[in-house]
Amino acid sequence: MSDAAAPVKVAVAGAAGRMGREVVRAICRDPGCHLVGAVDPSADGQDAGVLAGIEPARVPIGERLEEVIRKARPEVLVDFTVAQAALENATIALRLGVSPVIGTTGIPPEGIEALRRLSEENGTPAFLAPNFAIGAVLMMVFARQAARYMPEVEIIELHHERKVDAPSGTAMRTAEMILENRGERIAERPAREDIRLDGARGGEREGIRIHSVRLPGHVAHQEVIFGGQGQTLTLRHDSTDRTSFMPGVLLAAKSVRSLRGLIVGLENLMDL
Numbered sequence: 001m002s003d004a005a006a007p008v009k010v011a012v013a014g015a016a017g018r019m020g021r022e023v024v025r026a027i028c029r030d031p032g033c034h035l036v037g038a039v040d041p042s043a044d045g046q047d048a049g050v051l052a053g054i055e056p057a058r059v060p061i062g063e064r065l066e067e068v069i070r071k072a073r074p075e076v077l078v079d080f081t082v083a084q085a086a087l088e089n090a091t092i093a094l095r096l097g098v099s100p101v102i103g104t105t106g107i108p109p110e111g112i113e114a115l116r117r118l119s120e121e122n123g124t125p126a127f128l129a130p131n132f133a134i135g136a137v138l139m140m141v142f143a144r145q146a147a148r149y150m151p152e153v154e155i156i157e158l159h160h161e162r163k164v165d166a167p168s169g170t171a172m173r174t175a176e177m178i179l180e181n182r183g184e185r186i187a188e189r190p191a192r193e194d195i196r197l198d199g200a201r202g203g204e205r206e207g208i209r210i211h212s213v214r215l216p217g218h219v220a221h222q223e224v225i226f227g228g229q230g231q232t233l234t235l236r237h238d239s240t241d242r243t244s245f246m247p248g249v250l251l252a253a254k255s256v257r258s259l260r261g262l263i264v265g266l267e268n269l270m271d272l
Contacts (some may be wrong), residue, residue, distance in 0.1 A: 013078070015038035016043035046061050082104060086104035099126055101253050126262040127255075135244070136170060152187050168212065220238075
């Protein structure tokens with residue numbers, strides 16, 4: 001583990017992407033972090049800072065993660081890529097003693113379990129969160145609390161049109177947290193719903209309906225709607241800009257090396 005007073009040495013996977021560039025900006029501007037490496041095959045050789053729209057970082061973007069890690073020797077790898085690449089990147093990082101901080105969603109459960117085992121076997125901590133926005137995490141925590149008293153609930157999540165996974169990782173994590181604390185359901189429902197258009201009622205996770213919207217103009221938004229006798233309760237969070245995720249990313253990057261094994265969910269790093 002590095003000296004607590006020294007900046008955490010961070011590499012960024014997917015550095016040329018929209019989220020990757022935002023992460024590069026945040027890492028470069030935070031005195032508790034030091035950008036030492038960047039990976040993105042689409043921008044090989046470019047300066048990570050310049051590509052992110054800030055001053056030169058003197059960190060050339062590499063094409064191969066393993067080469068970047070061996071040369072730059074980061075302590076932490078922040079990954080916002082796509083599911084398969086994130087799984088492969090995290091596996092490489094863990095085998096080389098680097099702690100992955102994964103913001104990529106859509107990794108299948110068996111992939112997450114494989115990372116958990118590898119993290120424990122190598123003694124290298126890892127962190128994964130479906131959402132790094134502090135407000136989104138609070139929404140999920142509040143939903144878990146509300147589910148004890150209002151177990152009838154549906155989730156609506158809205159994202160930009162380029163998001164490939166549905167439902168979002170945030171919606172799936174919210175459903176998991178609701179199920180952890182869900183009270184007894186008492187609402188009477190028809191034995192068979194008259195669904196006139198396939199998919200109109202969304203997907204279902206153990207009795208929780210989840211609806212996904214993909215449209216231009218959105219960043220990341222979610223409503224959790226609870227229904228009870230004569231009342232409803234709606235919890236909603238909106239990320240209107242990708243900078244909303246950066247405080248959580250920085251918190252995870254600076255905290256991950258003090259963890260044990262693979263930890264899932266930013267709420268585990270917050271005093272809630």
